[in-house]
Structure formats: structure tokens, C-alpha cells
Amino acid sequence: MYKCYFSMRKRISINKSETAKKLKQLREENNYSIRDIQNYLNIQSSQSIYNWETPDSKSLPSIEHAILLANLYHVHIDDLIVFELIDEEITDVKESGANYYIDSKDKSVFQINCIPLEEYLDNQAGK
Secondary structure (H helix, E strand, O other), rough: EEEEEOOEEOOOOOOOHHHHHHHHHHHHHHOOOHHHHHHHHHOOOOOHHHHOOOOOOOOOOOHHHHHHHHHOOOHHHHHOEEEEEEEEOOEEEEEOOOOEEEEEEOOEEOOOEEEHHHHHHHHHHHH
16 A cells, blocks of 8 residues: 655746846847847837846746847747746645646646555654
């Protein structure tokens, strides 16, 4: 008999602060001004670009603008956006198959760990 357990999983998230720094760094490395980017993207106001490059801002370029910027800076779109792995507690699991489960809240898939029940009980007793 086995005891299966899970409590945490990793979730990929965009680090907006680091992405803002990266956007500014790439623009400056390529010697573009805010006005150059505004004209290239055909944006009415430069405020959007300032927001994208401000670490405290929660604003990000649209997918269309991100693709255009990656092309302009000669980088892959993955190099334009900074991702991070976040530990997240698992709250609600409904569907299962083999050792993989689907979180019903956000449909993310994760694997659980199973250990012999005796080992689990020994571990709990030792705490």
C-alpha cells in the first residue's frame, strides 16, 4: 500500500520587473530612443513604452508588440521576456490519471510523489 502526497508545484510566471529592465536594456543596447520605438510600433503615446520599461509598472507589451520588438532587437521573443518559476501550493485536484493530476482551477498538470505507506507513517511519527 502506498501513500501519495503533494503540496507544492512549480508555476511559470513572467517577472514583470526584470522584463521591464530587459526591455530598456535592449532598447538602449540597440541605440533606440523611446520616440524611435513609438514610431516603429505606430503607438500614439510614448507613455506605454515608458510603462513597459518601468520596473514598478504592471504593464507589458502586447504579444504583437513583443514580436515586433524582438524582431527589431534581433532576439528571440523568449530573450525579451524574463520568466521565473514560482512555488505554488496545490489547492484543488479533481481529475487524475496515472501519477499525473490536473488542477481543476487552472488546468495545470503536475506529478505527485508516492512512497510506501509504512515509510510515510514512520516519517510522520518522527516529526
